[in-house]
Amino acid sequence: MSAGAVDISHIFKSFRIKERKKLVIRPVLEDINLSIRPGEKIMIVGASGCGKSTLLRLVAGLEQAAAGSISIDGDVVNGPGADRGVVFQQSTLFPWMTVWDNIIFSRRLRISLNSRDEQVSRAVYRSNALVTLMGLERSVELYPDQLSGGMQQRANIARALVSSPKVLLMDEPFGALDAQTRETMHKVVSHLFNVEKTTVMFVTHDVEEAIVLGDKIVVLSANPGRVDSVFTTELLKRDEDGIVIKNDPVFFDFKEQILSRIRETTTLRATGDLLQRVAKTLV
Numbered sequence: 516m517s518a519g520a521v522d523i524s525h526i527f528k529s530f531r532i533k534e535r536k537k538l539v540i541r542p543v544l545e546d547i548n549l550s551i552r553p554g555e556k557i558m559i560v561g562a563s564g565c566g567k568s569t570l571l572r573l574v575a576g577l578e579q580a581a582a583g584s585i586s587i588d589g590d591v592v593n594g595p596g597a598d599r600g601v602v603f604q605q606s607t608l609f610p611w612m613t614v615w616d617n618i619i620f621s622r623r624l625r626i627s628l629n630s631r632d633e634q635v636s637r638a639v640y641r642s643n644a645l646v647t648l649m650g651l652e653r654s655v656e657l658y659p660d661q662l663s664g665g666m667q668q669r670a671n672i673a674r675a676l677v678s679s680p681k682v683l684l685m686d687e688p689f690g691a692l693d694a695q696t697r698e699t700m701h702k703v704v705s706h707l708f709n710v711e712k713t714t715v716m717f718v719t720h721d722v723e724e725a726i727v728l729g730d731k732i733v734v735l736s737a738n739p740g741r742v743d744s745v746f747t748t749e750l751l752k753r754d755e756d757g758i759v760i761k762n763d764p765v766f767f768d769f770k771e772q773i774l775s776r777i778r779e780t781t782t783l784r785a786t787g788d789l790l791q792r793v794a795k796t797l798v
């Protein structure tokens with residue numbers, strides 16, 4: 516598969532929840548519009564609870580929108596599909612399978628009904644390439660519980676990419692890792708992104724991570740989530756491997772601009788909530 520243009524058009528999403536014993540509808544996303552070019556790496560940041568994961572789950576086809584549409588290369592998303600690979604914060608590797616079997620599993624599943632030698636050898640070739648890219652050569656015979664958190668996530672990424680999806684969706688994939696492992700993962704994944712031309716949508720709380728890995732950073736405001744602002748990383752200084760140089764005044768300034776948007780959208784929400792509550796107690 517190639518291409519991977521994602522078109523998110525006028526998406527609204529709400530959840531039905533219980534509040535003071537009554538069912539109420541809580542709007543979570545409101546009129547989200549994003550156009551993502553093939554191969555673009557889009558990072559979604561914003562206050563906790565603003566709807567980042569919900570947006571990703573809508574693109575994954577794991578949630579249904581109340582209104583609006585999402586399409587990949589013109590095909591409307593109606594549910595999960597092989598054109599999208601997903602990596603979550605928690606590993607989803609099968610514990611009873613080795614790293615190798617986990618990686619090749621979904622690809623083998625799709626060719627098992629019609630397994631010509633050529634297809635099998637292509638699947639093995641692709642799996643081997645991803646094992647090398649993710650630095651897992653010495654771990655293929657291990658089981659998930661024998662891996663560190665970072666290795667597990669590398670195996671999850673390899674598994675998500677083995678069928679060459681058009682779009683890779685990543686929801687806080689390094690959120691549970693320590694700072695040092697995260698840093699290593701950023702290098703591994705930057706290299707991967709340079710080699711694989713997959714379109715990426717990546718949710719994170721970590722603004723530095725967003726800047727290092729993304730072409731664009733989308734800040735969602737909260738309550739309900741809307742696109743507040745979009746930043747592009749193209750003018751930042753990079754080293755010879757194309758990795759953003761963090762120790763640079765332009766980087767600090769850029770990071771501060773994004774943080775200030777997040778702070779402002781969070782403060783607006785907190786202030787709005789507080790004023791509403793005060794108003795209610797006064798009447």
Ligand SMILES: Nc1ncnc2c1ncn2[C@@H]1O[C@H](COP(=O)(O)OP(=O)(O)OP(=O)(O)O)[C@@H](O)[C@H]1O
Nearest residue numbers: 530531532543561562563564565566567568569570
């Ligand atoms: N299945 C659900 N049922 C009811 N409410 C939900 C459901 N899933 C999410 N929500 C609510 O939708 C809002 C957005 O949740 P979501 O997980 O998308 O936010 P987020 O920005 O990813 O949060 P965080 O940064 O804390 O992970 C939250 O208020 C959450 O409680």
